Amino acid sequence: MIFPIGDDQVKGGHYPLFSYSLIALNVAIFLFQINMQPSALQAFVYDYGAIPYETVRGQDLPTLLTSMFLHGGWMHLIGNMLFLWVFADNIESSIGSFRFLAFYLLGGLMAHAAHIYFNWDSQIPTVGASGAISAVMGAYLVMFPVSRIKVLFFFFTFRVPALLFLGFWIWQQWLSGTATLDVPTAENSGVAWWAHIGGFAFGLAAGLYYRFTHTPPRAMPVYYDNRDFL
Numbered sequence: 001m002i003f004p005i006g007d008d009q010v011k012g013g014h015y016p017l018f019s020y021s022l023i024a025l026n027v028a029i030f031l032f033q034i035n036m037q038p039s040a041l042q043a044f045v046y047d048y049g050a051i052p053y054e055t056v057r058g059q060d061l062p063t064l065l066t067s068m069f070l071h072g073g074w075m076h077l078i079g080n081m082l083f084l085w086v087f088a089d090n091i092e093s094s095i096g097s098f099r100f101l102a103f104y105l106l107g108g109l110m111a112h113a114a115h116i117y118f119n120w121d122s123q124i125p126t127v128g129a130s131g132a133i134s135a136v137m138g139a140y141l142v143m144f145p146v147s148r149i150k151v152l153f154f155f156f157t158f159r160v161p162a163l164l165f166l167g168f169w170i171w172q173q174w175l176s177g178t179a180t181l182d183v184p185t186a187e188n189s190g191v192a193w194w195a196h197i198g199g200f201a202f203g204l205a206a207g208l209y210y211r212f213t214h215t216p217p218r219a220m221p222v223y224y225d226n227r228d229f230l
Contacts, residue, residue: 003079004086004165005157006150013093018101022088023081026129029069030077045070049125052116068108070127080129086149087133087140094143095214103206107135107199114198118181131195134173138203141166143211170200 033041050067054060071077092100111131140147145163177193 003082003152004149005082005152007086007090007162008144008147010090010093010144014096016089016092016100017097018104019084019088019092022104022129023084026069026071026077026081026084030071033070045125045127049127050112051125052119052122054123055112055116056120064109064112065105067112067125067127068105068129068132071129072127076128080133083137084129084133088136090144090147091136091139091210095210099214103139104132104136107138107202107206108132110202111135111192111195111199114201115192115195117198118177118194119192126192126195128192131192131199134196134199135203135206137166137169138200138205139207139210140203141170142204142207170197173197173200 033044036044048063048066049070050063051060055064071080088100088104091103095103108129108131111134112126115126115131141162145161147162148159149162149165150157150159151165173193173196176191177197180193
């Protein structure tokens, strides 16, 4: 498995306040979750996770937002927060903190829309920040295509252009998403592939807009040691 653990940093720009705050908030909520009794946790997930069957009927619409801050386990949380930590700060530094927050939340909503389209009658709660983070990754691909992503492969590290890393990532999501089209919801992997694809597509469009209206500062060619590892 290949994990991103760092990237080239933009020079100057806005301090990524919300990028780091979102990580802290997601971690805090997860710590709250894991201290709940199993029955209470299940009820909590059904109350605050987004259920497509209910959403299309206009029920519990606030869960489209609250579900972005819930996670199903440690690996789910760590994976999402790692990607958020690597890719979000350059976007926020370039477009500004409040604009970034609006973009992040809207990306999550667009991810939900894509997931719901392919899972219209699902009564399984959807939880996780990956849809919104996918939007961040889509914008990153457009705004910083040659930024070097430092990746960890077993015990080895190397750097690849963002265009290559993110292009391979979305190709994997596409293959997995299309493979589930003829599979009943109850039999699929439990991963909301189309949320990833929908969020990424929205991020690409937003990234194009931001690239022409908020020209990102040039990525620093030097790798900062304090950004190498989480």
